[in-house]
Amino acid sequence: MFSTDTAQVLKEQVATQAQAAKIAARELARKTSEEKNAALELMAASLVASKHEILQANAQDVSRVSATGAAKSFIDRLTLTPARIQSIADGVRAVMALPDPIGVTQERWQLRNGVLVERRSVPLGVIAMIYEARPNVTVDAATLALKTSNAVVLRGSADALESNRAIVVALREGLRASEVPAEAIQLIESVEHESVEYLIRMRDAIDLVIPRGGARLIQAVVESSVVPVIETGVGNCHVYVDVDAQPEMATKIVINAKTQRPSVCNAAETLLVHTDVAPQWLPQALKALQERGVEIRGCARTCQLVPDIESASEQDWGTEYLELIMAVKIVDDVQEAIEHIARYGTRHTESIITENEETAALFLEQVDAAVVYHNASTRLTDGFVFGFGAEIGISTQKMHARGPMGLQALTSYKYVGHGSGQVIE
Amino acid sequence: MFSTDTAQVLKEQVATQAQAAKIAARELARKTSEEKNAALELMAASLVASKHEILQANAQDVSRVSATGAAKSFIDRLTLTPARIQSIADGVRAVMALPDPIGVTQERWQLRNGVLVERRSVPLGVIAMIYEARPNVTVDAATLALKTSNAVVLRGSADALESNRAIVVALREGLRASEVPAEAIQLIESVEHESVEYLIRMRDAIDLVIPRGGARLIQAVVESSVVPVIETGVGNCHVYVDVDAQPEMATKIVINAKTQRPSVCNAAETLLVHTDVAPQWLPQALKALQERGVEIRGCARTCQLVPDIESASEQDWGTEYLELIMAVKIVDDVQEAIEHIARYGTRHTESIITENEETAALFLEQVDAAVVYHNASTRLTDGFVFGFGAEIGISTQKMHARGPMGLQALTSYKYVGHGSGQVIE
Numbered sequence: 001m002f003s004t005d006t007a008q009v010l011k012e013q014v015a016t017q018a019q020a021a022k023i024a025a026r027e028l029a030r031k032t033s034e035e036k037n038a039a040l041e042l043m044a045a046s047l048v049a050s051k052h053e054i055l056q057a058n059a060q061d062v063s064r065v066s067a068t069g070a071a072k073s074f075i076d077r078l079t080l081t082p083a084r085i086q087s088i089a090d091g092v093r094a095v096m097a098l099p100d101p102i103g104v105t106q107e108r109w110q111l112r113n114g115v116l117v118e119r120r121s122v123p124l125g126v127i128a129m130i131y132e133a134r135p136n137v138t139v140d141a142a143t144l145a146l147k148t149s150n151a152v153v154l155r156g157s158a159d160a161l162e163s164n165r166a167i168v169v170a171l172r173e174g175l176r177a178s179e180v181p182a183e184a185i186q187l188i189e190s191v192e193h194e195s196v197e198y199l200i201r202m203r204d205a206i207d208l209v210i211p212r213g214g215a216r217l218i219q220a221v222v223e224s225s226v227v228p229v230i231e232t233g234v235g236n237c238h239v240y241v242d243v244d245a246q247p248e249m250a251t252k253i254v255i256n257a258k259t260q261r262p263s264v265c266n267a268a269e270t271l272l273v274h275t276d277v278a279p280q281w282l283p284q285a286l287k288a289l290q291e292r293g294v295e296i297r298g299c300a301r302t303c304q305l306v307p308d309i310e311s312a313s314e315q316d317w318g319t320e321y322l323e324l325i326m327a328v329k330i331v332d333d334v335q336e337a338i339e340h341i342a343r344y345g346t347r348h349t350e351s352i353i354t355e356n357e358e359t360a361a362l363f364l365e366q367v368d369a370a371v372v373y374h375n376a377s378t379r380l381t382d383g384f385v386f387g388f389g390a391e392i393g394i395s396t397q398k399m400h401a402r403g404p405m406g407l408q409a410l411t412s413y414k415y416v417g418h419g420s421g422q423v424i425e
Numbered sequence: 426m427f428s429t430d431t432a433q434v435l436k437e438q439v440a441t442q443a444q445a446a447k448i449a450a451r452e453l454a455r456k457t458s459e460e461k462n463a464a465l466e467l468m469a470a471s472l473v474a475s476k477h478e479i480l481q482a483n484a485q486d487v488s489r490v491s492a493t494g495a496a497k498s499f500i501d502r503l504t505l506t507p508a509r510i511q512s513i514a515d516g517v518r519a520v521m522a523l524p525d526p527i528g529v530t531q532e533r534w535q536l537r538n539g540v541l542v543e544r545r546s547v548p549l550g551v552i553a554m555i556y557e558a559r560p561n562v563t564v565d566a567a568t569l570a571l572k573t574s575n576a577v578v579l580r581g582s583a584d585a586l587e588s589n590r591a592i593v594v595a596l597r598e599g600l601r602a603s604e605v606p607a608e609a610i611q612l613i614e615s616v617e618h619e620s621v622e623y624l625i626r627m628r629d630a631i632d633l634v635i636p637r638g639g640a641r642l643i644q645a646v647v648e649s650s651v652v653p654v655i656e657t658g659v660g661n662c663h664v665y666v667d668v669d670a671q672p673e674m675a676t677k678i679v680i681n682a683k684t685q686r687p688s689v690c691n692a693a694e695t696l697l698v699h700t701d702v703a704p705q706w707l708p709q710a711l712k713a714l715q716e717r718g719v720e721i722r723g724c725a726r727t728c729q730l731v732p733d734i735e736s737a738s739e740q741d742w743g744t745e746y747l748e749l750i751m752a753v754k755i756v757d758d759v760q761e762a763i764e765h766i767a768r769y770g771t772r773h774t775e776s777i778i779t780e781n782e783e784t785a786a787l788f789l790e791q792v793d794a795a796v797v798y799h800n801a802s803t804r805l806t807d808g809f810v811f812g813f814g815a816e817i818g819i820s821t822q823k824m825h826a827r828g829p830m831g832l833q834a835l836t837s838y839k840y841v842g843h844g845s846g847q848v849i850e
Contacts, residue, residue, distance in 0.1 A: 026793075223651055228653065260849050374842065376848070377848040380847060386840075412827055414794065416799075421677060422800075423682075423805075
């Protein structure tokens with residue numbers, strides 16, 4: 001039962017935290033790179049020093065969630081160990097070592113009237129992060145926000161509440177010894193979904209919302225947010241094996257894209273195969289996938305070619321399985337592959353395997369996705385692999401930031417004009 | 426009376442036009458710079474050739490709107506003349522002459538695994554433009570969209586409906602002789618506000634919404650849109666005259682910022698004056714403003730200093746007058762000016778007048794706005810003055826594009842990875 005009174009109290013609490021973050025953001029915007037890095041080091045040290053409390057809190061989450069019969073993989077992602085905490089702290093120090101993206105003059109030019117204009121990078125202000133179980137996201141988000149001089153309002157899931165609480169206590173304890181206000185990190189502890197709804201309507205305090213998690217969470221935030229959102233993560237990714245593909249390379253890439261880590265957004269979900277290579281290549285490729293535990297769902301032509309596989313339904317083409325299932329479709333040519341991707345893809349990552357440069361160029365040009373590859377696995381789409389040194393998520397929208405988002409994605413810019421009395425005539 | 430049936434018909438019609446734009450956008454994305462420029466030239470020529478029809482349609486709008494007793498300035502902005510049509514056509518040709526911002530490799534680097542990654546500029550897809558009376562916006566939006574390989578769905582106001590219709594007929598007639606599909610320009614002719622509501626919820630067809638007009642229109646779109654929005658234009662801009670200001674320069678800039686064109690978003694609304702220069706400078710500055718027809722609304726200290734002016738209320742500090750009214754406040758120092766702007770400003774354009782470089786640096790650093798000036802008029806914030814060669818609006822948000830938006834603001838990018846079989850180990 002969620003009464004009007006409770007709702008009002010919750011709304012005010014979320015507003016209070018958002019406003020505190022806004023005030024902290026203004027203060028944070030004035031800190032130097034050195035002050036921010038010192039704060040990050042203190043955060044990392046405090047995480048390690050609070051290892052005991054964090055592990056204890058995490059054990060509570062794990063035992064509660066285990067009792068509900070959650071999947072082993074889910075519990076694994078939720079579980080912290082001393083080694084994982086150390087590795088999370090190392091991650092904070094890795095971000096610390098990156099160049100400061102704030103206060104950089106990106107461009108500078110003189111107007112015809114003599115005014116010298118600079119385009120200078122600035123923080124966004126307050127970032128709200130709405131995410132599901134993994135507690136390391138709490139540290140990642142706080143770290144990347146602080147490095148870019150942004151305050152952050154964290155809203156994790158109920159499953160990781162105790163872990164998130166203990167982590168934020170540790171992070172803020174670190175900040176208390178620094179020049180950065182501890183209020184720059186806010187954790188919304190309410191697990192009522194209303195707390196999300198309030199947060200994403202606070203346009204005067206929140207500058208950006210980043211949802212990270214399942215398709216349903218992302219969809220709900222995108223639908224209701226009044227604050228600008230960066231949509232992340234849903235990846236119905238395809239690998240297209242062309243008539244001119246090198247067969248061993250094709251098999252290696254398809255296996256990697258599907259099985260190396262099936263639960264992530266850049267894993268492949270559908271295999272598209274040129275009709276002329278299907279008879280020779282497809283049966284052995286599907287056998288190799290099946291040997292690695294992959295369930296195949298084929299189009300009519302695939303089922304004809306390879307017996308004993310399940311038929312794909314219309315729904316399969318649009319599904320992000322996130323597990324060891326792969327839809328397979330034989331197409332007449334690259335154009336049909338491009339059309340299939342345009343219809344069912346989620347604009348995340350798409351790959352073509354071919355030795356034909358012309359076919360590759362057509363695919364790379366015409367497929368509309370954040371990342372398109374020629375002869376590489378979809379799994380490469382990642383901020384660390386891309387050399388950004390950090391990743392706050394992978395954007396599947398076209399505004400502001402697209403694809404793997406590093407520190408740059410958490411910045412804006414302002415124009416600074418130096419004049420000597422110029423006016424408009 | 427707006428029945429459910431009518432609503433359904435309207436919704437389907439808007440959806441049909443949005444889908445047609447989406448299909449046209451895919452085709453348009455494949456056109457070369459030469460094909461796009463040829464199309465722009467044909468659009469410009471067709472506008473001039475259709476001068477008679479456009480003027481006739483515009484005369485209907487003007488007579489209908491005049492009958493409602495609209496303000497003279499409003500009717501003036503609505504009215505087209507042969508010279509204005511020529512100048513609008515010249516504007517199309519000016520955009521044509523700009524470099525093509527699409528297909529540009531912005532960055533290129535090699536991953537540690539050997540994959541060569543390019544960041545390549547791409548169109549956004551379909552842009553919905555929701556705007557008020559000025560019919561030249563119809564041409565501007567269509568031109569900038571086409572130059573950036575985007576399709577556009579235009580939703581103008583009832584006041585300019587006949588003019589917009591005639592203009593779009595002319596533009597599409599031009600496109601019919603070109604390689605660019607005429608469906609790339611769509612005009613929503615319904616003036617029901619529901620047509621806007623449907624449009625801003627069509628996330629599968631529309632990639633970006635740009636509202637251009639009054640604060641109420643912008644607010645309504647921002648509140649309800651599910652499609653990403655770029656917020657434009659509300660400008661409660663300030664000029665701060667510091668203790669170290671050069672007095673003649675201060676007067677010249679304040680007069681320019683307030684009176685050169687008071688109806689636009691980059692005109693100044695509030696004057697902030699350092700208490701130590703107020704006695705000598707303020708009386709004569711306000712006199713100069715009053716001589717130019719400006720009504721002054723002063724804070725208590727200002728009213729004490731200058732007799733016979735109206736008192737400013739709390740509401741005045743937050744008002745974008747867009748007319749010859751100026752609020753005036755005496756402040757103790759630059760810090761109070763910065764705080765006042767943080768509280769009441771709309772993050773558009775703010776200016777400090779001072780000969781003190783340190784004070785200027787503090788203001789430029791700490792004021793959060795799209796554009797901050799030292800010793801220049803707020804009126805300079807403009808895509809043409811900035812040398813962008815075009816302007817689709819002035820963004821007052823921090824995501825994607827900030828400040829004057831030229832062609833670049835209508836682009837996104839994709840990463841293109843060239844591999845030789847790379848996978849994630």
